[in-house]
Amino acid sequence: MPDFDPDASSPSTAWLKRAFTGADSTNARKTVTFGDAAAVRSLPLWSFLSFVLLMAIWYVVKIGGDDGILNDRTFASQKDTWDAFLLLASEGYRNITLWEHTSASLSRVGQGMLWGTVLGVPIGLAMGLSSKLRGFFDAPVELFRPIPPLALLPLFILWFGLGDKSARNLLIFASIWIMIIAARAGVRTVNLSKIRAAYSLGASKPQILWRVILPNALPEIFTGFRVAVGVSWGTLVAAELLGTSTGLGSMIFQARNFFRIDVIIVGVIIIALLGVLMDIGVRFLEAKLIPWRGKG
Amino acid sequence: MKDLSAKNVGMIYDVPKGEPVHALEDVNFDLRGGRLLTLLGPSGCGKTTLLNILAGFLAPTSGEVTLGGERIEGPGQDRGMVFQQGALFEWLNVEHNVAFGPKMNGVNKEAIKPIVDDLLNTVGLSGFGDKHIYELSGGMQQRVALARCLANDPDVILMDEPLGALDALTREKMQGLILKLWRETGKTVVLVTHSVEEALYLGDRLFVMAPRPGRIDRSYDLPFAEAALGMEPRELKASAEFIEKREEVLSLIWEMEEQIMGHEGA
Ligand SMILES: Nc1ncnc2c1ncn2[C@@H]1O[C@H](COP(=O)(O)OP(=O)(O)OP(=O)(O)O)[C@@H](O)[C@H]1O
Ligand SMILES: [Mg+2]
Numbered sequence: 397m398p399d400f401d402p403d404a405s406s407p408s409t410a411w412l413k414r415a416f417t418g419a420d421s422t423n424a425r426k427t428v429t430f431g432d433a434a435a436v437r438s439l440p441l442w443s444f445l446s447f448v449l450l451m452a453i454w455y456v457v458k459i460g461g462d463d464g465i466l467n468d469r470t471f472a473s474q475k476d477t478w479d480a481f482l483l484l485a486s487e488g489y490r491n492i493t494l495w496e497h498t499s500a501s502l503s504r505v506g507q508g509m510l511w512g513t514v515l516g517v518p519i520g521l522a523m524g525l526s527s528k529l530r531g532f533f534d535a536p537v538e539l540f541r542p543i544p545p546l547a548l549l550p551l552f553i554l555w556f557g558l559g560d561k562s563a564r565n566l567l568i569f570a571s572i573w574i575m576i577i578a579a580r581a582g583v584r585t586v587n588l589s590k591i592r593a594a595y596s597l598g599a600s601k602p603q604i605l606w607r608v609i610l611p612n613a614l615p616e617i618f619t620g621f622r623v624a625v626g627v628s629w630g631t632l633v634a635a636e637l638l639g640t641s642t643g644l645g646s647m648i649f650q651a652r653n654f655f656r657i658d659v660i661i662v663g664v665i666i667i668a669l670l671g672v673l674m675d676i677g678v679r680f681l682e683a684k685l686i687p688w689r690g691k692g
Numbered sequence: 693m694k695d696l697s698a699k700n701v702g703m704i705y706d707v708p709k710g711e712p713v714h715a716l717e718d719v720n721f722d723l724r725g726g727r728l729l730t731l732l733g734p735s736g737c738g739k740t741t742l743l744n745i746l747a748g749f750l751a752p753t754s755g756e757v758t759l760g761g762e763r764i765e766g767p768g769q770d771r772g773m774v775f776q777q778g779a780l781f782e783w784l785n786v787e788h789n790v791a792f793g794p795k796m797n798g799v800n801k802e803a804i805k806p807i808v809d810d811l812l813n814t815v816g817l818s819g820f821g822d823k824h825i826y827e828l829s830g831g832m833q834q835r836v837a838l839a840r841c842l843a844n845d846p847d848v849i850l851m852d853e854p855l856g857a858l859d860a861l862t863r864e865k866m867q868g869l870i871l872k873l874w875r876e877t878g879k880t881v882v883l884v885t886h887s888v889e890e891a892l893y894l895g896d897r898l899f900v901m902a903p904r905p906g907r908i909d910r911s912y913d914l915p916f917a918e919a920a921l922g923m924e925p926r927e928l929k930a931s932a933e934f935i936e937k938r939e940e941v942l943s944l945i946w947e948m949e950e951q952i953m954g955h956e957g958a
Contacts, residue, residue, distance in 0.1 A: 587778045587779065589775040589778050589779035590778070590779050590780075590781065592747070592749050592767065592773060592775075592779075593773055593775065593779040593840075594792070594796075595766075595767040596747060596767045596768070596769065596771060596772055596773045596841075596846075597769065597772075597792050597793035597796055597840070597841075597843075597844055598769045598793055598796045598797050598844060599792075599796045600796070603796055607781075607792075607796075608781065611781070611783040612781075612783070614783070686783070687824065688782040688783055688824060688825065688826055
């Protein structure tokens, strides 16, 4: 880029300016910038700055420990939180290690998503392919979909007892409607020309389903999957507050009973980090499995 | 080679609210196997409808279409279809798109490979086998569509404005490819187009269709597709004979358009 950014003060600070302003060779010469939404992306430097700011605020409100802006019964300091994390990771809280809580939560989400997908996708495909089945399933889907899963938790506890079974079934309930609607929408995106071309090439009905309709619906199904993972994660942690003796939600709930603010904060941070990681994971899978997405 | 025929084909679309649309009325023709028929006519005259009936995607409301004397009842591998766009499978690479037909028929991998390589070579895409569809230009995508359709060795190739979405230069190149394929394979081709020039250049037979109701208004036997063998396309299209035919067909279509306008104005 020989004539990039002629205004740069010196080559050694050019990269800094670029990191700050996002100006690069593709938009350096643009005169219309405000409103050019397609050129807007997330500058990592600014994300880093906001993270540092958050940590600084946390630090400031705890200067002076219990006498700081927030006392120890309201919020824990960074050091206390870190110590709590180390303790939780090694010895655990009330005889259950952090790893056990985390894996209990993750396995519940995994099972819920598995069954939600395995049951939901075929129903969604069927709804997309047949007016009769569309009509048949429309009533339950439209009725159950708006119910916040947590509203059913008391009922699920009555039916399935406290513990894993209730949590898992609640997550199936949380994800299945999303997966049904995603698969149904995916079927609808198929171009009739593709179906006709496939028939002319000798495909049978099962081949049309497996080789054309399903792959064609994959991008939509994946979008639904991502949404469902997010919803499940949020639902699960709340469900664990009441329904289980393991899991991150349950750990937070027990810590609250003993005013262990530090443990609560560790739990919350781990929940947030895992949520982000899961989203990144699904997006990574998506890029690997459906590289044609959005490029049709 | 099998002959393609239409006998008294009529098509009426029932519109839920409103009058039924008379898309085709009393369409009759006999197309000898191995000819290249182009269909031309103003928008809405039933070109796509006729092509879909030939492909077996639509059943006519009256009359019948036959291939080699056998009635066409549904889609079949003896008739391949090339669409304007959007009919390739984005989730498969070029090679697998072309291999789709043989694969559906249970042809084994070792036998498919040479078929695919040969076809990619024929359409000028050797070396592009592992590319994804979205990596190809519009012209290249239509080459893949042609190769995919040829992979099952159909008797008839049906094309609905196959070059309609391409720029002028690519379009000329693709016209050359279609002529070349037609000559080399000896297949029957029916090609719908909006371009008078294309219809004259490619067709060794041309139907000019008229709307309301859709019908074949005039049929021509044309010399240009044959002549193109020993002649530059530009030279051919600039020849007096070509220009004369072009003006004739153009004024025919203009007349129809004016009638439509008058009809709609009334
Ligand atoms: N599914 C349908 N339902 C109702 N009317 C239809 C349907 N498909 C086509 N038509 C009507 O039938 C007539 C012929 O349509 P067709 O698509 O065959 O024309 P065309 O010659 O291919 O036009 P174009 O050049 O615009 O592609 C038009 O008046 C159209 O509006
Ligand atoms: Mg058409």
